[in-house]
Amino acid sequence: MLPKPHGGRLIERVLKNEERKRMVEEAVRLPCLELTAELAKEAMNIASGVFSPLEGFMTKADCESVQISGRLADGLPWTIPIILDVSEEEAGRLGDRVALSYHGEPFAVLDVQEIYAYNREALSSAVFGTVDPRHPGVERIRSLKEMLIGGRISVFGELNGPWSGHRLQPMETRVLFEAKGWRTVVGFQTRNVPHLGHEYVQKTALSFVDGIFINPVIGRKKAGDFTDEVILRAYEALITHYYPKERAVLAILETEMRYAGPREAIFHAIVRKNFGCTHFIVGRDHAGVADFYPPYAAQEIFDGFPDLGIVPLFFTAFFHCGRCGGAANEKTCPHDGERQDFSGTQLRNSILQSNGKAGQTLRPEVAQVIQSSKNRFVE
Known part of the structure; x- marks a missing residue:
């Protein structure tokens, strides 16, 4: 049986019919906040239930509770603050209700509950475990405006983009999984193109459940990561040629990578639970960056969240022997001298050195996608 959404119910804050018409008319008369692409996507994730049980950007009580305990103020597990920053000048002109716009077009309304100050260093330290500016998440926090605004949102517009056709909302995935007869579903998070190590992990997990939900992050990433287009096209090639269509x-x-390591692993699991997954794959250095986190910290953190409501599946690092x-790990292979690493960094270096090819680490169809792409990496 598919799990209940996080918190017990799937949030739906996308307005329809007459209610939508009324909000469209009201929005043009309200003070307006222009959102970045990342914040607009966060608003849509809230409204469509991806971030259930959140109904809006976090208030001070929830934001501080998440920092301190990795839980919302009511005790429900949640490890990443979902926040909207505003300048002191913007805060001074806002009323009880504000329109949210993207590229100058209003698409949502925020009912302001509170506007509050916060400490950037405390936020960075809590979420990322560091205040080192070399960490991309810390750098991002440092760029935020002076105040945070919390409140419930109502969405009446759409955000269309180049990947809209690949978008499914939790309400849709749950219907789809049930139509397929899946009672157990494993979720896989990725910000990379698929190498044979990923495929081995995915198919190993798939052997224990009814289906796999491959859910790549499309959104802002750090320089050197693969571009959204390459990631998506590579996975389409892999699934077309190497996965049973019914499984x-x-x-x-559509969200940004935070590179928050252990805390982001919990967050990623919660999101996939909302999509309907019963299990979630957690590999080595999940959502990590550089050497900021121990290799298996993202697995160990799950011990502190026995009430998460989704089963984590832990995997060690894989390599090609x-x-x-074929693919193996340190538990199954004794041949120290014949191993080729599957790590994302090694993979990117290999691709750069071999004009898009990666020897024994990629399926040929995936390598072809990479080789034929002009813009492989985020700059």
Whole structure:
């Protein structure tokens, strides 16, 4: 049986019919906040239930509770603050209700509950475990405006983009999984193109459940990561050629990478629970960056969240062994001298050095996608 959404119910804050018409008319008379692409996507994730049980950007009580305990003020597990920053000047002109716009077009209304100050260093330290500016998440926090605004949102517009056709909302995935007869579904989070290590992990997990939900992050990433287009096209190639059609679903998660390591692993699991997943794959250094987190910290953190409501599946690092003739890990392979690493960093370096090819680490169809792409990496 598919799990209940996080918090017990799937949030739906997308307005329809007459209610939508009324809000469209009201929005043009309200003070307006122009959102970045990342914040506009967060608003849509809230409204469509991806971030259930959130109904809006976090208030001070929830934001501080998440920082301190990794839980909302009511005790429900939640590890990443979902916040909207505003300048002191903007805060001074806002009333009880404000329109939210993207590219100058209003698409939502925020009912302001409170506007509050926060401490950037405390926020960075809590979420990322560091205040080192080399961490991309810390750098992002440092760029935020002076105040945070919390309140419930109502969406009446749409955000269309190049990948809209690959978007499925939690209400849709739950219907789809049930139509397929899936009672158990494993979710897979990725910000990389798929190498054979990923495929091995996915298919190992798939052997224990009814279906797999491959859910790549489409949104802002750090320089050097693969571009959204390459990631999506590579996964389409892999699934087309190497997965049973009735056992795999590919859809995007439109959000930014935080690189918060352990805390982001919990967050990613909660989001996939909302999509309807019963299980979630957590590999080595999940959502990590550089050497900021121990290799398996993202697995160990799950011990502190026994009430998460989704089953984590832990995997060690995999590599290609020339002697074994395929993917293996340190538990299954004794051949120290014949291993080729599957790590994202090694993969990117290999691709750069070999004009898009990666030897024994990629399926040929995936390598072809990368080789034929002009813009492979985020600059």
